Amino acid sequence: MTEFPALVPLDAPVLVGYSGGVDSTVLLHWLWRCAQASGTSLRAVHVHHGLQADADDWVLHCQQQCAARGIELAVRHVQVESGTGLGLEGAARQARRAAFAAELRNGETLALAQHLDDQAETFLLRALRGSGVDGLAAMSAYSRLGEKPLWRPLLAMPRSALLDYARQHALHWIEDPSNGDDHADRNFLRLQVLPLLRQRWPHAAAALAGSATHCRQTRELLDEEDAELIAHLEVAPRVLSLQLLRQVSPGRAARVLRAWVVGHGAAPLPATVLQQALDELLPADNDRQARVSWHDHAIQQWRDHAYLLPARLPALPPEWQAEWDGRAPLALPDGGQLRLQGTPAFERPLQVRARVGGERILLPGRQHSHALKDCLQREHLAPWRRAQLPLIFDGPQLLAAADVVIAAPLQAWLQAHGAQLQWRPGGW
Numbered sequence: 001m002t003e004f005p006a007l008v009p010l011d012a013p014v015l016v017g018y019s020g021g022v023d024s025t026v027l028l029h030w031l032w033r034c035a036q037a038s039g040t041s042l043r044a045v046h047v048h049h050g051l052q053a054d055a056d057d058w059v060l061h062c063q064q065q066c067a068a069r070g071i072e073l074a075v076r077h078v079q080v081e082s083g084t085g086l087g088l089e090g091a092a093r094q095a096r097r098a099a100f101a102a103e104l105r106n107g108e109t110l111a112l113a114q115h116l117d118d119q120a121e122t123f124l125l126r127a128l129r130g131s132g133v134d135g136l137a138a139m140s141a142y143s144r145l146g147e148k149p150l151w152r153p154l155l156a157m158p159r160s161a162l163l164d165y166a167r168q169h170a171l172h173w174i175e176d177p178s179n180g181d182d183h184a185d186r187n188f189l190r191l192q193v194l195p196l197l198r199q200r201w202p203h204a205a206a207a208l209a210g211s212a213t214h215c216r217q218t219r220e221l222l223d224e225e226d227a228e229l230i231a232h233l234e235v236a237p238r239v240l241s242l243q244l245l246r247q248v249s250p251g252r253a254a255r256v257l258r259a260w261v262v263g264h265g266a267a268p269l270p271a272t273v274l275q276q277a278l279d280e281l282l283p284a285d286n287d288r289q290a291r292v293s294w295h296d297h298a299i300q301q302w303r304d305h306a307y308l309l310p311a312r313l314p315a316l317p318p319e320w321q322a323e324w325d326g327r328a329p330l331a332l333p334d335g336g337q338l339r340l341q342g343t344p345a346f347e348r349p350l351q352v353r354a355r356v357g358g359e360r361i362l363l364p365g366r367q368h369s370h371a372l373k374d375c376l377q378r379e380h381l382a383p384w385r386r387a388q389l390p391l392i393f394d395g396p397q398l399l400a401a402a403d404v405v406i407a408a409p410l411q412a413w414l415q416a417h418g419a420q421l422q423w424r425p426g427g428w
Contacts, residue, residue, distance in 0.1 A: 004157065004165045007033055010040040013108045014151075017100060018044040018073070020062045025173040026162045027113035027154060032069055045103045047096045048077045051088075052178065061174050074103050089184050101146050109149045114139055117159040120208035121189045137216035138209075158205060226259040238264055238308040242301065246282055254278060257299075264308055267295040281306055289383075302382050314426045315387035321353035324392075334388055335426030338402070343419035351393040359391065361398045364408040372398065375405045388425050 007030075016031055018024045028044055035042035046062045048055055059075055066073040076099035080092045100110055119138050126135040141155045154162065166173065182188040197204035233244045233256065240260060245253055257277055258269050269277070273294040280290040281301045290301040293311050300307045314334035324330045326340035330352060338352065360369040376386055381404055392400040392410070399410040402423035406414070414420060 004030075004161055005153070007037050008153070010034050010038040010042075012149075013041040013043070013105070014111050015100075015104055015108045016042065016044045017096075017110065017112045018046050018062055018066070019176075020046065020058045020065070020174040021176060021179075022166050022171075022173040023113040023115060023154075023159070023162055025065070025171050026165050027111060028065075028071070029069075029169060029171055030165070031111060031153075032071060043072045043074065043108075045074045045076060045100060047099045048075055049080055049092050049095065050077065051080060051092065052176065054174075058174055061172075065172065076103055089186065097145060101148070104145070104148045109151050110145055111151045111153060113154055113162075114152050115154045115157050115159050115162060116209045117190070117194070117205050119155060119212055120194065120205040121186050123208045123212040124189050124193065125185060133215050133219050133222065136212060137219045138212035140216060156209075222255060223259070226255050229256055230260055230263070234260070235305065240306040240308075242282060242304050242306055245306070250278060253282065261297065261299070261308060266297040266308060270294055300382075300384070303380065307382065309384065313384050313388070316354035316390060318354050318356060321351060323349040324352050325349045330390075332388075332390055332426060336388060336390070337424045338390055338392075339422045339424070341420040341422055343417040348394075350399065351395075352390050353393065355386070355389055355391055355401075359398050359401075361401070361405060361407050362409070363405075364411050366408070372401055372405065376401065379404050385425060390423065392421075 010031070014031055014035065016024070016028045018028050032042055034040075044062070044066055046059060048059055052058075062075075063073055078095040078099050080088065080095050104110055122138040123136060126138065129135070139152060139155060141152050143150045143152075165171075178184075179187065180191070182191045194205060201207065229248065229252070230240075233240050235241050240256075245256065248256070254274055257274060261267075261269055273292050277292045277299055280292065281299060288301065292299050296311050298309050298311045300309055316332065316334055320333050322330065324338065325345045325348070326343070327345045330338040332338065340346070355372075357373075359372040361372050361375060362369045363375070372391075376389075381389075389401050389404065391398060391402075394409075397409070398407060400406045400421060403421045404423070406421065410421075
């Protein structure tokens with residue numbers, strides 16, 4: 001018999017995911033005892049999926065159990081979307097995680113009741129889907145849900161230990177009738193496959209969970225190497241050197257691209273898009289502008305670099321214009337901003353408008369004006385950024401193209417006043 005873990009000190013408020021089933025009932029009871037011993041606050045959240053006829057009764061059960069112990073309970077109703085390609089089980093999991101994220105307060109840790117048998121099932125599911133090391137690492141005891149900490153304190157405990165604990169403490173829980181239906185993949189593994197494996201290998205679940213641990217350790221080492229490589233390859237925020245990326249193996253390049261986009265808050269690269277990126281971006285000549293897109297993001301190749309961009313970059317409307325005296329930042333219609341740093345205002349309001357083409361500008365140290373288009377090419381400004389450039393005029397005279405190209409008169413004024421022009425493009 002596996003010994004249930006002793007009470008642990010809690011150094012932060014905890015929010016427990018509480019379905020009312022035996023696993024989460026055990027977790028809630030154990031953490032309630034830990035919280036009492038630590039003097040730490042504890043809350044619970046129940047997600048109402050609306051998928052079972054008794055779902056309202058489950059809410060009532062959870063409310064009664066929490067009330068008996070003085071535990072605050074939040075109930076979140078969710079709509080499980082069909083047609084997402086995730087299946088009912090996957091869609092419910094996605095909706096549940098979104099509800100947890102919405103309920104979590106600042107400083108709280110989310111605690112979930114997954115255990116060793118769940119880990120074994122997850123490992124088998126991912127192995128059957130052809131996952132690599134990252135997927136086979138399965139679940140971690142400590143991870144994150146968005147920006148908030150996620151804790152699975154029972155991950156090393158077999159389900160039998162949870163049942164022993166529940167009986168020892170005379171706990172009451174509900175049984176989800178769908179758990180007895182082996183139509184869902186996870187239930188099929190739980191009800192049919194793992195019991196058969198245990199007949200031959202009694203410690204099958206522990207062995208599978210152990211393999212997941214080994215994969216997780218390997219993944220952590222690879223992640224460290226990926227981070228070091230990205231620091232070397234990323235020449236500017238969201239900009240990777242393709243010349244340097246071509247020097248690593250295709251497998252490492254794939255890991256780097258996946259880690260790079262996730263590290264900047266983009267949705268993970270689907271396998272097909274990742275392969276497209278490897279096929280089209282890496283071999284691309286310098287004069288090509290290969291592009292791959294997924295969800296709300298895109299990777300754009302330009303001048304031997306890969307740029308991580310929103311899939312739809314806003315541009316300034318051609319007819320847009322505004323007056324600006326520099327006293328406050330100027331909000332641009334594409335979500336960007338112009339700011340004058342270090343001085344209260346210009347001597348008189350200036351005009352700001354979008355590019356229309358054909359503009360000329362007088363550069364410092366020059367006697368004659370130059371075509372703005374030529375100046376921007378010399379500054380290596382990406383084509384999508386040129387469409388966002390706000391131009392600053394004093395009457396008919398072009399004073400600046402954002403902070404990229406600044407005319408001689410404005411440059412002299414900025415230097416004399418210890419001021420600086422700053423442009424933040426929209427869409428980042």
